[in-house]
Amino acid sequence: xxxxxxxxxxxxxxxxxxxxxxxxxxxxxxxxxxxxxxxxxxxxxxxxxxxxxxxxxxxxxxxxxxxxxxxxxxxxxxxxxxxxxxxxxxxxxxxxxxxxxxxxxxxxxxxxxxxxxxxxxxxxxxxxxxxxxxxxxxxxxxxxxxxxxxxxxxxxxxxxxxxxxxxxxxxxxxxxxxxxxxxxxxxxxxxxxxxxxxxxxxxxxxxxxxxxxxxxxxxxxxxxxxxxxxxxxxxxxxxxxxxxxxxxxxxxxxxxxxxxxxxxxxxxxxxxxxxxxxxxxxxxxxxxxxxxxxxxxxxxxxxxxxxxxxxxxxxxxxxxxxxxxxxxxxxx
Numbered sequence: 221x222x223x224x225x226x227x228x229x230x231x232x233x234x235x236x237x238x239x240x241x242x243x244x245x246x247x248x249x250x251x252x253x254x255x256x257x258x259x260x261x262x263x264x265x266x267x268x269x270x271x272x273x274x275x276x277x278x279x280x281x282x283x284x285x286x287x288x289x290x291x292x293x294x295x296x297x298x299x300x301x302x303x304x305x306x307x308x309x310x311x312x313x314x315x316x317x318x319x320x321x322x323x324x325x326x327x328x329x330x331x332x333x334x335x336x337x338x339x340x341x342x343x344x345x346x347x348x349x350x351x352x353x354x355x356x357x358x359x360x361x362x363x364x365x366x367x368x369x370x371x372x373x374x375x376x377x378x379x380x381x382x383x384x385x386x387x388x389x390x391x392x393x394x395x396x397x398x399x400x401x402x403x404x405x406x407x408x409x410x411x412x413x414x415x416x417x418x419x420x421x422x423x424x425x426x427x428x429x430x431x432x433x434x435x436x437x438x439x440x441x442x443x444x445x446x447x448x449x450x451x452x453x454x455x456x457x458x459x460x461x462x463x464x465x466x467x468x469x470x471x472x473x474x475x476x477x478x479x480x481x482x483x484x485x486x487x488x489x490x491x492x493x494x495x496x497x498x499x500x501x502x503x504x505x506x507x508x509x510x511x512x513x514x515x516x517x518x519x520x521x522x523x524x525x526x527x528x529x530x531x532x533x534x535x536x537x538x539x540x541x542x543x544x545x546x547x548x549x550x551x552x
Contacts, residue, residue, distance in 0.1 A: 242376040249372040249385040250392045256369045264350045264366045265400045273320030275301040280334050282383040283326040290394030297398050298407040306334040325351045328386050330358020426512045432529045432538030440465050443496040450495050459526050463536045464499045471536050473499030505530045508537050512550045
């Protein structure tokens, strides 16, 4: 384009130095927050924890983008949260705020006009307001129930204009809130899995009990079963193996296709054989409480295609094939 000057003056060393300076400024901004986490932070956590409704997060521009992320993090860690755009709020969306909610306002200057306009209505609804700002003397700070200081000494932007270090600091404070609430709620990995059923996070937390075949799908024969009965059970259940159980239903062994082939190659007279004679007396098993990823690790480590799932009393409660885990996306 005519009149536009191409600037290729920075060499690689200068580009690297510039990036490192940005990271230094932003890491310093986050580190500075540590000394500011005190009673106000604890009060904010208590307000949210005691909330009978939801956390409504609002902010404009870059603060709004950060607010969206904070709301998402809160929701995924056990604290119900929504993002409310301040402009849309004054055009009807304020109706989503109920008296049992808590509102978090985000504004670097603390003077964002679109948010200050909401305060009279928020006060009328009666919700507690937490403000995250870099200006403790601002209108928002003065009118809020709790103020969290997320001010920064400088932005990483060389013109000190584009929100960079300030948005990083605000997001970090939001993460601190979410994790503090997670711990206060005693939010467990099982709870996290329930809220993240899709994607790699959910898959990592799935228990084998959610993927295994149970009941009549489990191949099993008594120790006295004939070779014909063993072959029939392996063929019908299609796992390439069968459990061998005693009279009380406890697992005492496993017979695989490979065990059958090796027995047939070794012996000529198979008529008197029963399951007890050819079973592996120490099969690899897993408890029904383990993660699916752990089950896959066991199968890969021992180079086996299927594994018996047992309860604490060593009774077979499930069977899983490695193909079932791979099809479910475990290990991908």
